[in-house]
Amino acid sequence: MLSYRHAFHAGNHADVLKHFVLLELLDYYNRKDKPWMYIDTHAGAGCYALDAEQAEKTSEFVDGVARLWDRDDLPAPLEAYVKAVRQFNPHGRLVFYPGSPALAMTVARPQDRLRLFELHPADTVSLQQTFSTEPDRVQVRKADGFSGLRSLLPPPSRRAVVLIDPPYEVKDDYRHAVDTLRDAMRRFPTGTYALWYPLLARPEARQLPERLAALGAESWLDVRLAVKGAPKDGFGMFGSGLFVINPPWVLPERLEAVMPWLVEVLGEDAEAGFDLEHHIE
Numbered sequence: 240m241l242s243y244r245h246a247f248h249a250g251n252h253a254d255v256l257k258h259f260v261l262l263e264l265l266d267y268y269n270r271k272d273k274p275w276m277y278i279d280t281h282a283g284a285g286c287y288a289l290d291a292e293q294a295e296k297t298s299e300f301v302d303g304v305a306r307l308w309d310r311d312d313l314p315a316p317l318e319a320y321v322k323a324v325r326q327f328n329p330h331g332r333l334v335f336y337p338g339s340p341a342l343a344m345t346v347a348r349p350q351d352r353l354r355l356f357e358l359h360p361a362d363t364v365s366l367q368q369t370f371s372t373e374p375d376r377v378q379v380r381k382a383d384g385f386s387g388l389r390s391l392l393p394p395p396s397r398r399a400v401v402l403i404d405p406p407y408e409v410k411d412d413y414r415h416a417v418d419t420l421r422d423a424m425r426r427f428p429t430g431t432y433a434l435w436y437p438l439l440a441r442p443e444a445r446q447l448p449e450r451l452a453a454l455g456a457e458s459w460l461d462v463r464l465a466v467k468g469a470p471k472d473g474f475g476m477f478g479s480g481l482f483v484i485n486p487p488w489v490l491p492e493r494l495e496a497v498m499p500w501l502v503e504v505l506g507e508d509a510e511a512g513f514d515l516e517h518h519i520e
């Protein structure tokens with residue numbers, strides 16, 4: 240079942256959190272010349288037109304990236320993120336939103352490599368088109384990203400950032416995400432892994448933090464942004480989180496500086512807030 244299309248959600252509050260942290264991870268990896276590999280297990284379509292029918296229907300970007308677009312007081316990590324999004328909007332108006340692979344490409348150097356998995360036929364074609372001029376650096380595979388990741392670890396340069404960003408439209412995604420992380424940590428313990436997850440009332444989502452903690456990673460960080468209080472009827476996403484294994488040591492400090500600002504700008508009611516937990520060896 241592949242009914243999820245990221246085009247409906249491109250640029251929303253969850254993308255803001257996920258994508259600025261992703262750029263922080265890659266920026267840290269760029270401190271060394273040694274090549275890195277970026278692996279996106281659920282890559283999406285690559286780039287999204289915000290005036291296309293799907294994005295317009297929900298207009299989720301209006302309460303996401305659009306709230307940052309004209310601000311002149313962006314904290315540094317968000318300034319880097321908005322600057323990257325501006326590269327796709329050279330005329331100044333927010334019309335295109337880059338997905339995770341396109342954003343990763345903005346900071347990739349000639350020696351770095353992108354490995355992208357996507358299962359939806361139409362999104363795979365878009366992804367292939369987006370990167371058709373980069374056959375040496377970028378490979379797109381129409382394959383299951385959970386099992387595909389296994390085949391790439393450890394990467395030749397022994398440096399990798401992995402984004403695991405399932406749609407969670409089936410509850411098996413929660414189990415697959417945890418199992419995939421466990422397996423990846425065994426194959427390549429020093430990789431940096433970022434798992435995105437939704438804040439939802441459903442039991443699988445509420446149990447996820449506990450299951451992630453049970454993985455026993457030595458260095459980890461968990462950041463959550465709730466844009467509103469949990470809905471009283473128990474339905475609907477009220478925020479999202481990123482669980483990062485082997486985060487850069489500078490990340491907690493960077494997030495402490497950004498998250499209160501983000502809550503103020505993206506918060507939709509008085510119960511908006513953030514949580515940040517970490518243990519870095």
Ligand SMILES: C[S@@+](CC[C@H](N)C(=O)[O-])C[C@H]1O[C@@H](n2cnc3c(N)ncnc32)[C@H](O)[C@@H]1O
Nearest residue numbers: 245281282283338339357358359383384404406
């Ligand atoms: C949340 S979206 C990805 C968004 C993208 N990572 C970004 O941040 O721009 C999830 C994507 O995973 C795809 N997908 C679902 N199951 C998959 C699987 N097992 N392997 C690879 N892709 C999958 C969906 O078609 C969808 O495009």
